[in-house]
Amino acid sequence: MAEVLVYVDHVDGAVRKPTLELLTLARRIGEPVAVALGNGAADTAATLAEHGAVKVLTHDASEYADYLVVPKVDALQAAYEAVSPAAVLVPSSAEGKEIAARLALRIGSGIITDAVDLEAGDEGPVATQSVFAASFTTKSRVIKGTPVITVKPNSAAVEAAPAAGSVEALAVTFSDKATGTKVTARTPRESTGRPELTEAAIVVSGGRGVNGAENFSIIEALADSLGAAVGASRAAVDAGWYPHTNQVGQTGKSVSPQLYIANGISGAIQHRAGMQTSKTIVAVNKDAEAPIFELVDYGVVGDLFDVVPQLTEEIKTRKG
Amino acid sequence: MSLRIVVTVKYVPDATGDRHFADDLTVDRDDVDGLLSELDEYAVEQALQIAEDADDAEVTVLTIGPEDAKDALRKALSMGADKAIHVEDDDLHGTDAIGTSLVLAKAIEKAGFDLVVSGMASTDGTMGVVPALVAERLGVPQVTLLSEVSVEDGTVKGRRDGDAASEQLEASLPALVSVTDQSGEARYPSFKGIMAAKKKPVESWDLSDLDIEAEEVGLEGAFTKVEAANERPARTAGTIVKDEGEGGKQLAEFLASQKFI
Ligand SMILES: Cc1cc2nc3c(=O)[nH]c(=O)nc-3n(C[C@H](O)[C@H](O)[C@H](O)COP(=O)(O)OP(=O)(O)OC[C@H]3O[C@@H](n4cnc5c(N)ncnc54)[C@H](O)[C@@H]3O)c2cc1C
Ligand SMILES: Cc1cc2nc3c(=O)[nH]c(=O)nc-3n(C[C@H](O)[C@H](O)[C@H](O)COP(=O)(O)OP(=O)(O)OC[C@H]3O[C@@H](n4cnc5c(N)ncnc54)[C@H](O)[C@@H]3O)c2cc1C
Numbered sequence: 020m021a022e023v024l025v026y027v028d029h030v031d032g033a034v035r036k037p038t039l040e041l042l043t044l045a046r047r048i049g050e051p052v053a054v055a056l057g058n059g060a061a062d063t064a065a066t067l068a069e070h071g072a073v074k075v076l077t078h079d080a081s082e083y084a085d086y087l088v089v090p091k092v093d094a095l096q097a098a099y100e101a102v103s104p105a106a107v108l109v110p111s112s113a114e115g116k117e118i119a120a121r122l123a124l125r126i127g128s129g130i131i132t133d134a135v136d137l138e139a140g141d142e143g144p145v146a147t148q149s150v151f152a153a154s155f156t157t158k159s160r161v162i163k164g165t166p167v168i169t170v171k172p173n174s175a176a177v178e179a180a181p182a183a184g185s186v187e188a189l190a191v192t193f194s195d196k197a198t199g200t201k202v203t204a205r206t207p208r209e210s211t212g213r214p215e216l217t218e219a220a221i222v223v224s225g226g227r228g229v230n231g232a233e234n235f236s237i238i239e240a241l242a243d244s245l246g247a248a249v250g251a252s253r254a255a256v257d258a259g260w261y262p263h264t265n266q267v268g269q270t271g272k273s274v275s276p277q278l279y280i281a282n283g284i285s286g287a288i289q290h291r292a293g294m295q296t297s298k299t300i301v302a303v304n305k306d307a308e309a310p311i312f313e314l315v316d317y318g319v320v321g322d323l324f325d326v327v328p329q330l331t332e333e334i335k336t337r338k339g
Numbered sequence: 340m341s342l343r344i345v346v347t348v349k350y351v352p353d354a355t356g357d358r359h360f361a362d363d364l365t366v367d368r369d370d371v372d373g374l375l376s377e378l379d380e381y382a383v384e385q386a387l388q389i390a391e392d393a394d395d396a397e398v399t400v401l402t403i404g405p406e407d408a409k410d411a412l413r414k415a416l417s418m419g420a421d422k423a424i425h426v427e428d429d430d431l432h433g434t435d436a437i438g439t440s441l442v443l444a445k446a447i448e449k450a451g452f453d454l455v456v457s458g459m460a461s462t463d464g465t466m467g468v469v470p471a472l473v474a475e476r477l478g479v480p481q482v483t484l485l486s487e488v489s490v491e492d493g494t495v496k497g498r499r500d501g502d503a504a505s506e507q508l509e510a511s512l513p514a515l516v517s518v519t520d521q522s523g524e525a526r527y528p529s530f531k532g533i534m535a536a537k538k539k540p541v542e543s544w545d546l547s548d549l550d551i552e553a554e555e556v557g558l559e560g561a562f563t564k565v566e567a568a569n570e571r572p573a574r575t576a577g578t579i580v581k582d583e584g585e586g587g588k589q590l591a592e593f594l595a596s597q598k599f600i
Binding site for chain 1: 466
């Protein structure tokens, strides 16, 4: 069976969920061979094996942390040359897309970004994309070279499928361009203890209607009652009420949870672009005419300062 | 020594319009008004600021697109860019990301550059890969997705806010940067700027000017193929209730019925 390269997104050896989803999708088109780079690369092997990796290629070097993107492209290219895969799958993070694009160019292939589904086709893998702020669904294929495809988080349910996952050291020679962009300082993000926005099953968001940084505690309380991640509209972020890393939308994160709750958000096209594929959409807005109500499964026309705390209380009561 | 800055700007269908696909599954550009991709306004803004901080600098805006794409160039010129290059050729219709990066890289080389400034993503394809591809082709450092950028003594510095960390980056010129919408509001063209833009030079290049063969680009040269495009079915109308004191409880009831609680 053909091998499929899967680029592993991990933090010091802890594999992030989108990679496990990729392994699930990769099994539809071949046998997953995972590529894990940087600090803790070898520690990813057990998790990757459990989810179907037949082989795990690992390499660690200081270049991955000290320079931007290109060292990782060099390594993925080395893996590509070692394996000759039928496809290369990379998680659709900002960095993942850049790595995938440069690899595609180097190996003479096309690239498809932000796939939301993937299936085997007679002429190679067929990717589903959700485009124009999720108002259209397209099916596309790479028709030259080895398909390089990046896949959005929450595009598949993670399935365990134990495989050998034998660890092999990858030999990497860095190109002379690898050290072009230096990382001179790095400030890690502080963890909030809440689920990662793009991976969360439930997202609770606040917009301009939240009216102040201090009021976001109402949104956080609702999120915590549901074990949800917190999102924000750009208006709330631009006002300085919530960090940009929590922005949902075209220039923020795109989320596709089981449940999305929009509070005090009008539903501008750029916001919709980031949440329209959520399974169930709920909104609280005091304006009955707000465009967000065109999307909802359930909407409450009302003041969020009344509705949200009452909802939070009710959830806590029901959960006991 | 003069700092030569090239800004790549894309002409896109208005995102608030009714965007559609044409019969050949490329974007239908006749149906919706086009404009300068809003995210490229941030690129123009940062390029202008870098130029203002330099002793001597020249900002050239570059687009690949149909005849109407000149509108995007005019907008950038009226913001303050010095000159413009329009790459236009019938054979470019349907060019994908790999092909776009080829044409951009050749045009940037022909124009001459010390710094390329791009947007974080277009507002139509929204791939966010063209800057990385162009950097790979030009063989210069990519300093991308910056929320803050400055150039001094032949070095570009910037801040990249990623998922896991915020990073400070540094590279020597020549280099390519892309900037996010967090990099600072873009200026509005002044009346004077709009009048001045009318007199600024816009060069037109076609594929032969760039030594690119027709089969390297367009639908024919594409590395990817769209096989189907379907409008997403409208969501079925949901339940909407007016809060009369019990709105939160009613919503909780709905969430419970859907097994979220
Ligand atoms: C290139 C570009 C990219 C963009 N990217 C993004 C993006 O990634 N994400 C994003 O969100 N936006 C983005 N935007 C901005 C977008 O166009 C909107 O301006 C933004 O989404 C509006 O945020 P909002 O809904 O919070 O604010 P508003 O549109 O001001 O809506 C506030 C809503 O809150 C309601 N409200 C007020 N008070 C209350 C209350 N007490 N109780 C209940 N409801 C109340 C109001 O009725 C209103 O509907 C982008 C714009 C551009 C041009
Ligand atoms: C809905 C949709 C989905 C698509 N999916 C794919 C796909 O999966 N694979 C694929 O290969 N192609 C795809 N395309 C085609 C692709 O969008 C175009 O080839 C496009 O020119 C490059 O990608 P982008 O617009 O996404 O640019 P991005 O990579 O998002 O653009 C980033 C920056 O590059 C610069 N730039 C991009 N295009 C131009 C231009 N024409 N002129 C000047 N500067 C420019 C701008 O500075 C811009 O801010 C898709 C197009 C659409 C409309």
